[in-house]
Amino acid sequence: MEYLGQYKAVYKAKSGCEDILAKAQDGGIVTSMFAYALETGIIDGAIVAGPGSEPYKPEPMIATTVEELFASRGTKYSVSPNLALIKEATRSYGLDKIGIVGTPCQIQAVRKGQLYPVGLRDVPDKIVLALGIFCMENFPYQGLFQMVEDHCATKIDNVTKMDIGKGKFSVYTERGVNSQIPLKVTHKYEQPGCHVCLDYVANMADISTGSVGTPDGWSTVFVRSAAGEAAFNKAVEAGWIIAESMDGVKPGLELVEKLATEKITKNQKYLEHRAHKDHAALKPLRNPYI
Ligand SMILES: Cc1cc2nc3c(=O)[nH]c(=O)nc-3n(C[C@H](O)[C@H](O)[C@H](O)COP(=O)(O)OP(=O)(O)OC[C@H]3O[C@@H](n4cnc5c(N)ncnc54)[C@H](O)[C@@H]3O)c2cc1C
Ligand code: SF4
8 A cells, every 4th residue: 555654553542531531632542642652651742733822823832731621522624834843842831751642744754853963952862752633735724714604604712623534524513513514615714835746644653643534533543653553552552542453444444545545546646746847836836855
């Protein structure tokens, strides 16, 4: 499965903690892994997408307590420049063992920073747990706001959850699903930079997780590195995570692979189109991969 990256194991999993699940996006894997790692000293802080000052506008935050992790639960479908705090975490926060969550592109940036630490003195060895979340596309905040307020006719202040799945963008309020729009309506709001992205399931993370592949309330989890495997197995043993085999789970890995293949082939085509001498910009555009 070349589009799913390398992994040691894949699970259907969810948090063993009902409090985490109450406001988690899916199985609460990110919050549970970081909470377990914080409590046991695997990490001494985690860079997460905090709630910020405007609804659903994420703000990078360094969580050093379980309460702060709780405040960061849930997906915000907008850019959260978590990498911006990676150096500061080792400076004023004085962290030695850093956890970080991010979309596939952000995990690529973490690895690039570790291999080529330009301006990142002391940082590379201090990243100990990089959790990746699956990502098909992201939206600038203004675009997200319009999707919610104009297309879904919902005040963003009243939203309790947003979700992309089964071909729809769904907005929930206290009363349940308030509005759903087909993804073809949201395409024009996507970040243009996402159209050259060739990673769906955070191939370079220690552990990657997303909703696709498993039933509601559960997550699909790829355990990739030795560090990821050690932390995940211990979290399962300690009851923070419930992990089951993916065998026979519907829609399962087949759907994850189908979506990864669709994303990567579509974006690969766009990269080739950009590089063509007859591109609309009247010149070939740069290919960041070569
Ligand atoms: C832009 C975007 C697109 C996504 N697309 C898909 C998809 O196509 N298919 C799929 O299966 N899953 C997708 N996901 C992932 C999914 O929505 C959940 O984030 C993931 O399953 C983790 O859920 P959880 O219950 O384990 O996390 P929780 O325990 O609820 O914690 C969520 C964690 O995600 C972090 N987070 C929230 N928003 C952002 C953000 N914008 N940038 C970086 N970190 C963030 C928070 O800091 C928190 O730590 C996407 C997520 C994002 C942000
Ligand atoms: S689609 Fe790619 S570039 Fe866009 S946010 Fe997701 S991982 Fe990053």
